[in-house]
Amino acid sequence: MKRSSWSVIGALTVTAFIALGSKTAAGQGLPAAVGSPRVYVLNSAEFVGYPRSFLQFGAQGVGGWTPAAFFLIRHPRGNVLVDTGVSDREIDEPGSVWGAGLRQYFGLKKTPDLSIESQLAKARLKPEDIHYVVLTHLHLDHAGNLSKFPTATFIIQNEELKAAWWPDKGFEGAYLHEDIKDTRKFKILRLEGNLDLFGDRSIEVIRAPGHTPGTQLVVARLPRSGMVVFTGDAVYDRDNLEKNALPTPSGAWQATGMLNTYALVRQWRDSGAQVLFSHDGDDFKTYKQAPAYYD
Template structure:
């Protein structure tokens, strides 16, 4: 166990295997640490990211919830992989690609934070849970990739998590919401509305059963049965600039990018699916039409990520880039 810190957060993250060309040993589910480049500013001296919270609604119906942090760190955790045509995530590309799926854990003195929560563990025992179309993505189904098992490898329980921040509500990012009902969920108002009733042509990757339990079905003024921070903009989660959430209408109507500022590593940008690949970011390549809700908004997201990186240095971690995934360490190692 690492000593408890009262300083800035460390960062753990979880993700799945990468491309089909990788050696078989890399496909094995594991919790491994990440090793970010240390080019960013110190967390205590970082400037604020641009953005403003226009409206924030907090629904608190279950008391305090969330565990106390034991570390000041960040980790990436592995939850399987998806196999798909590369053109889905990079317009004009050819061939197949295997992309990682996972989540990130940030251990902050004020509480542990998850960014995304991966594929629903139900697919491990029920291959039909996703339906025929999404099932064709051939996700990993080893029992070891269950989110509880992966967290336990770094001595964390679902009940320890104070906040679950959703990059968006697609199957591979919001699947395990139901395992964190003692946590506070942080998402954009446009995203939750779209998830329950998507725009025509964009319903495929929302599985309502992944998040239906959030809805208060008993009646009353509050739509959420559980603790929720519903945003229409950006949020400095702990008020210390260490974890900053940025709204972007891009991949989905309410996608979120997270900026994590660490005392030794510097700035880490977690893009979720607002940016799929490093090459997409470098060359301003969009994904296929079915993978981007707002193409102009996605290019704006690329520009925002570049501005943060230019101003603060550090590193950019993509949810699904297999090459970037291979280049970093994974839990139980961590970024400080």
């Protein structure tokens, strides 16, 4: 099936499936739905002192404090998590998932208050309260902790699943077997294009290959705050967006794809959208922090 056909026909089929799934989940004693969508900004880890050139190729010096952010969307039709951050095993067993070399290179810091449970508790939720997990991609700082959501439905581009299990040469280092080993046991909606999650444009998943073969953006539309864009690693931070700067070659599977995504995000931003980066320390400090939220 061509992608253009999937965008119309497949998305309708998936939306119908999700609507049925929401009805089923609502009968399983999950927290009462909120009246309108809310976005919570969460964090899973901190990076300090990594080479700045990793985010912007050719940049000098080291990066300052940088989060590994992820996001929660509480929606009347189900709780949606955007990414799952760095593996919580790195709290009690440093290096057990990432390895000592990667921890040192990125200056990884992972403390108990940055666990999935601690972060979700800011919104009075537990992992079992999450209905859907949208993975912007399956790299180690965005797809740790997948196994903490055995009852959720995962939404992933099919190309990203293939890339994680059979990565191209030179791009294998950011996919960790420990993170993805249980994906074959999960309920997964394999996308080949865009998805209107609830059929009302309140949450949309937008295919944006570039950083990886199956990178995707997530867009939420809120009653008061308007359009909110979650970039994942499609755009690392504001410098990438403003300067049209590409990351290190290992962070750009398809450079033209990344540049096209930059242009799309700038268009949304210039139209009034709030852009929430996963790895911009300066911007992160200006965001509303959970338990505060955007609505």
